[in-house]
Amino acid sequence: MANIITLILIVNMIISFYIVFRHQRSVATSWAWLIILLIFPVAGFIIYGFIGRGISKENLFAINKQKHISLDKVNKMQAYSLEKIFSNDTSHKAIQLIKYFNNQKEAPLSKNNAIEIYTDNQSNFQKIFNDMQNAHHTINVEYYSFMNDQLGNKFLNLLIDKAKNGIKVRIIFDPWGSLGTKLSWFKPLIKVGGEVIPFITSQNNIKKYRINYHMHRKIVVIDGKIAWTGGYNIGDQYIGHNKKFGYWRDTNIRLVGPAALLLQERFVMDWNASNDYKHTIKFSDLLFPKCNNDPYNTNHSTVQVVNDGPDKEVPYLRNGMIKLMMMAKESIWIQTPYLIPDDPMIATWVTAATSGVDVRIMIPCMPDHIGIYRATEWYANYLMNMGIKIYIYEKGFLHAKTVTIDNDFSTVGSMNQDYRSYLLNFEDEIIIYDNTITKQLKDIFKHDMCECYQLT
Template sequence: MIIESIFILNLVFAVFTVFREKREISATWAWLLVLLLLPIIGFILYLFIGKKLSRNKIDDIRTQKQIGIDQLVDLQKEQWNEEELLPADAITDTAREMVHLFLETDNAVLTKHNKVELLTDGKEKFKRLFADIERAINHVHVEYYTFYDDEIGNKLLHLLEKKAAEGVQVRVIYDSFGSHGTTKKFFARLEELGGHAEAFFGSGRSFSSFRLNYRNHRKLVIIDGKIGYIGGFNVGDQYLGKSKKFGYWRDTHIRVQGNATDSMQSRFFMDWNATAPKQDRIEYQESYFPLVKRQGKTSIQIVSSGPDNDIEKIKLGYIKMINNATDYIMIQTPYLIPDDPILEALSLAAFSGIKVKIMIPSMPDHPFVYRATQYYAQSLIANGVEIYQYDNGFLHSKTLVVDDKISSVGSANMDYRSFKLNFEVNAFLYDQEISEQLSDIFKKDIEKSTKLTIEDFKKQSLWLKFKQYFSRLLSPIL
């Protein structure tokens, strides 16, 4: 009788808890499954993982102004002409439609004449980053999901402290969960020297503020408004290949010189002003948006997405690229947990004769996530998609390139979390040369990878298959 009463009460509270908040039906049923299968424990998990952002916090993020580019957004919308905005060798129907898509949904202005360098090795990335920061004379703005208190983290911190002591404006946003082990005390000396550091959504130490979802997964650095970094690398020794567990860390970042840094700067300011105390919020200054001469030939849109907006803008960009492909699609992602629209788009492309190639890691960093990735890999292989397992360490790169024409590099993975739960930022690049470089990098990575087959999955144990199927049921909340 007692057990029956507990079951009934658990069922009632589970239904009330899950259905009282608006969310996608798939996520609703996934949470209901967790709450029913794990009485009490499930409610604790929901408290820390399932709670949605407060309306006040969402409004605070939504109302931040796009400092420095508001007028340019209005100008491009009023004088919309794809032929004028895009360079001659990038004018295609897909490019026109994507530029318009991002301009309308994200106010993402198209910037031209940028110089872009691809960085795929952590040591090289930090070498270039440190050299650029060393030369900063006005400001250094840093935003990372992970900023660890380890060797490389301390090297970066000490360099920022040095620049702050020289009078350079230094601001740092870090995610308190992604940077677990890093506290406000870590940045105390930086703040004594005039710099500022803020944890996104606060320190996360209070019971009411702690949550595992809705993290700031963005990775941005803007130096003097002239140089920008965006991509997949965080700050930590493991990203330099120093982790025994992961080995070599394969990621993709880009270094940008040109007007695209204005869009990165504006994104940073919106995040800073939604995070910092009111007295430390930023107002427009010309020094943050200096006039930059033509540096190269790459056209870029910086596109953001997050739970503060119902439109999944980066995902829409992915779908647009996949649906408009005519030759090939190449994707690198550490987490392959597509929702139905992405899954259908990839399958449709493969059924239509498009060469669809996806690369995933050969090892997990999150067990449930990796098992779900394996499930979807098997499903996509059955639909004609080629899946490669990167064997030379851990693959953390988040790239998509289509037809040697358009590509994307950023922080967003090919999964539910990046589409719906985390704050992400990607660069969408309209440049044949950059697309060809990313394609060549993918082909070289294939040499260090294993192509998976249906037979590989058939050989797996029943227990492993069960974990994959079970993880798939939880995929909307992983």
């Protein structure tokens, strides 16, 4: 009997070492998982299956190879060289940040974009519906959460009508974020020519129930000319029709111009990675229409569309956000529903605050996940004691994900200020180089402060 137990322990140790060290992780994470697997041979493997298991090599290959599809063509369609932009349009302190985000030629600087910010739930969805209603060729939708409820059905029915009228409609959704929504719910759309697919990392019953490695993006692209992204998903709670949350406070951004091509490209890459070869999307003028850029037009916004995920070897977006915040001279104002930052981000905020920068972070007053909110509260108190101003939004649930730096730069997207957004989920973020839009977002922050109390 003793020999059998010894053999089991040896086999468990070998398997544990293999499972933990076959993926690249931080030293602390690797040893933490190894200890759990060795101490809890059965329960440890179950926990690891839902939380610790990485992305398969096959999925990583499928995601990474898409980076080369249409990228060069779309980059050329931006119509500007970095040198020309640097000499004419961008402040000196933004040059290195822009170069960093475009280091792999994945986030070219995009000029002459019209930007609208939406924080009112009804206005946001009404405008999205209007844009989809006016589509001429394609509607591509990618959401973390797509719920089978009143808003979800209204959204789906509009897509069904457009598909019946010859518009090509495609949907990517994440089954974890859309728990309760079955693929069969989309059948009426599929019957009239629409296409629907789960994101590549959640395409079977085991993968879709793990906590990490999910597609957290929220993207709508119409005809390759109009694009939406931000914090809103599709569901009744996002229009305040959920008693648990009540009023829902979120932020979306509407982009018209060349940047829509970059969000279209992101959708196409995610679609192709999640599909077999027969159903992949090829480059076409309908998907990527030519932009009429006017280099002398100074009334529109300059942005970068930055995408990130666990397929990258380093936390590309997180590191870029740190670099962005390190440029602050006056203020860093952040809105986030989840506040579970890692040490490098904490160090950035604390260093800025102790250097005289006005660092403010706004978080919700209520949990949507009780454990996560308790962690958010802990970090809020910790950061407050380190000199950072923490504001608790009381009107309802704050789900906005925005950052403003001084009066110069701002970001809107799907990225939360937490470990999962930094390292474990697939995100998209719009980096905005426009002081008018930044001031608008700061005014929104100030208005929201009227519904807050400051943590003391």
